Amino acid sequence: MHVHLEGCLEPELLLALARRNQVAVPWQTADQLRDAYQFRDLRSFLDLYFAGCLVLRNQQDFYELTAAQLDRAHQDGVAHTEIFFGPQTFTDHGVPVGSALNGILDAIADAGERTGISASLLVSTHRHRSESDAFALLDSVAPWADRIAGFGMGGAEVGNPPEKFVRYFDELRRQGFRTCVHAGEEGPADYVRQAFELLRPDRIDHGITILDDQDLVREVAAAGTPLTVCPVSNVRLQVVPSLREHPLPRMLDAGLSVSLHSDDPAYFESGLAATFAAAAEHLDLDRATLTDLARNSVRASFLPPAARQALL
Ligand code: ES4
Ligand code: ZN
Secondary structure, eight states, X not given: OOEEGGGGOOHHHHHHHHHHHTOOOSOSSHHHHHHTOOOSSHHHHHHHHHHHXXXXXXXXXXXXXXXXXXXXXXXXXXXXXXXXXXXXXXXXXXOOHHHHHHHHHHXXXXXXXXXXXXXXXXXXXXXXXXXXXXXXXXXXXXXXXXXXXXXXXXXXXXXXXXXXXXHHHXXXXXXXXXXXEEESSSSOHHHHHHIIIIIOOSEEXXXXXGGGOHHHXXXXXXXXXXXXXXXXXXXXXXXXXXXXXXXXXXXXXXXXXXXEOOBSHHHHTOOHHHHHHHHHHHTTOOHHHHHHHHHHHHHXXXXXXXXXXHHO
C-alpha cells in the first residue's frame, strides 16, 4: 500500500519505452542506469525518478508498467496492493490523464483475471506544487472517481509542510475519498503533527521522524492511525544510516500501527518479499512480528470490511 507505480519502472522497460517512443535518455544500458541509483536524499532520488517518467507516453506504456508490477507483486505473495500514481508528472508533458488512468485500470482488471491479485489505484499529488495544482488534479480525475480508492501526497517534503494543503484534504474528505499523506520521511516531527492534526489522513506514509515527539507518538498510537514504513527506501535515500539502525522496532514497541512496504521497488532494488526478508534479517524480526506487520497492512488497507476480514 505504499508503492509508487512510477517507481516500479525497471531499467529494461524504461529503455525499451525510450526506444519505442523516441525519447532521448542519458543511459545506453540497464547497467548504466542502475549505476545511477545512488541517492544522497529524497530530492536527488526524485530528480532521477522524474527523468525516468519521461519515457511513459501513451496508454499502452502505462498498461505494460502496471501489468509487470502486478505480476511481480503476485510472485511476491501479495494478495492485494494499493498503488500510488501521480498524474501531474505526465500531464505536464502533454500526456492526457486518461491515457495513464485507463492503461493502469485496464492492467489492474486483466491482472485480476490472470493471477487473482487484487489491486486498486491511489491518485497522488505533489506537495512541491501549489494548492491550486492539487485542486486542478482532483477535477481532472473526476471521470474516474468510482475507480479511485483514495488520494495520497508525495514529493519534496522539506519546505512544503502539510499545512499548505488543509483545504485540499478537506475537499477530498467532503467528496468521500480516503486519504493518505507522506510525512516525516525527511521532514521533522512537526510535519507529522501537522499531517495528523490538520489533514487527518486515514494513513500516514513513512512517519519515521514521529519518534522525536513522544507526545505525538502516544496520540497517533491512541488514534490507531496506520504508518506505512519503507525501511529499504529510508536507507537508500540516506534518511537512516543503515537497516540495523532503522526505527521500525522502536515504532512497534511504542504501540504504533506499523506496516512494511517497498516505496519504489525498481529504484531501491527491493520488492515486497525482499523488503520483508531484509527487515527480518537486519532488524532481527521474528515470525510473529512479521505476521503482525502483514496483518497491520491488511487492517490499514482501503478494502471494504468483508474483503479485509477475509485476508486476516
Ligand atoms: C515520492 Cl512523488 C514520490 N514518488 C515516489 N516516492 C516518493 N517519496 C516521496 N515522494
Ligand atoms: Zn512513498
